Every structure is written in C-alpha cells, then in structure tokens.
Amino acid sequence: MIIGLTGSIATGKSQSSKIFKQLGCYIIDADKISRTLTTKDSKCLKDIVGTFGTDVLKDDGSLNRKKLGEIVFNDKQAKIELERIIHPHIIRKTNEIIAKKYNVTDIIVDAPLLFEVGLDRICDKVIVIYAKYHLQLSRLMKRDNLSKEEATKRIALQMPIEDKMKLADITIDNSGTLAELKKNIKFIYKKLKDID
DSSP: OEEEEEEOTTSSHHHHHHHHHHTTOEEEEHHHHHHHHTSTTOHHHHHHHHHHOGGGBOTTSSBOHHHHHHHHTSOHHHHHHHHHHHHHHHHHHHHHHHHHHTTTSOEEEEOTTHHHHTGGGGOSEEEEEEOOHHHHHHHHHHHHTOOHHHHHHHHHTSOOHHHHHHHOSEEEEOSSOHHHHHHHHHHHHHHHHHHO
16 A cells, blocks of 8 residues: 655655554655755755756755745745756655665655646545644744745745645644554554455
C-alpha cells in the first residue's frame, strides 16, 4: 500500500511521518530527495544556477538554501520556476524507490507538495495533517525563528490547507498533543491495513 502524507508548513507532517516509520512503514521523504538532488555539481543544481544565477551558491559551490529560500518565499513566480526545475527529478526518484520497495512493506510518500507535484496519483490513499491556523502560525514562528509577518507570508505561498483537505481520503487534526497524534495515526493505519 502506498500512502501519500502531506499537510501545510508546521502542521506536523514530519512528526506524523516518524510515527508511521515506528509502525513499520518505509518512508520516502520528498524534502530529503530534494536535498540530495541539489548537491554540489548535480544536474539539478546546475539548472537552478542557470535560472537564479550564482548568487544562490555558497563560496564552496554548494547551494545556499537560505538565500534561495529568501528569493522563493518573496516571489511567487520564482517559486514556480524552482518547482518546475526540481519536481520532475523528485517524481523520477520517488518512482525508482517505490519500484524497489513496493513488495517489501507499506510505503509513506511524505511530500509537502504531494498534490502540486502530482504524486497523489501514485498513492492508494492520501492523508492530510492539519492544525488550527493560530497553532500553525505560532509553531512556524518558533521553529524557524520568524516574525508573524514572515510566517504568514510563507503559509500564504502554499496551497491552502482547506483545498488539500478536500482532495484527501483522510484528514488528521494535529491541534492537540503528540500522544493524541500517535493515537489517531495508529487507529487510522490499523483501519487501512484491515481494508487492505
């Protein structure tokens, strides 16, 4: 079974992914794939530099994530351009991993942009993790040391969580405690296994 796991920034998707891993699922982390794809001298990084210039590189030639983040979080068109470069690479790598692991165990495709990239099409079920907006905002401010204005802007740049929830098979509210989140995920995973 392939389960897509997504949410919005700071809603608890990564924490949920860890819980699924504890339950025995194999995790495909799209963010980790993205980081490995953009290592020094990679084809993907060369494409990024071709679009955004050498300003997005550190002195050693590796990607300056902070600098690139500042650009794409302040310019919607730049964000679209970056996604156009990276997404095909992420999809290809995800499919490669699934081909190797499909008969081994249940797979979680942990991707913040699951719907935007089209990875939902390869999933048997899609789960969206969400949290009340004020909690999401405060978690993001605390986690990334951002002002309220910066955090609000980052949330607004993403596909609205309500839209993701409409497209999901299952939604999980992560406005409570970690213990509640674990309980909900265990319950849902057991139900999915029974159906499967």
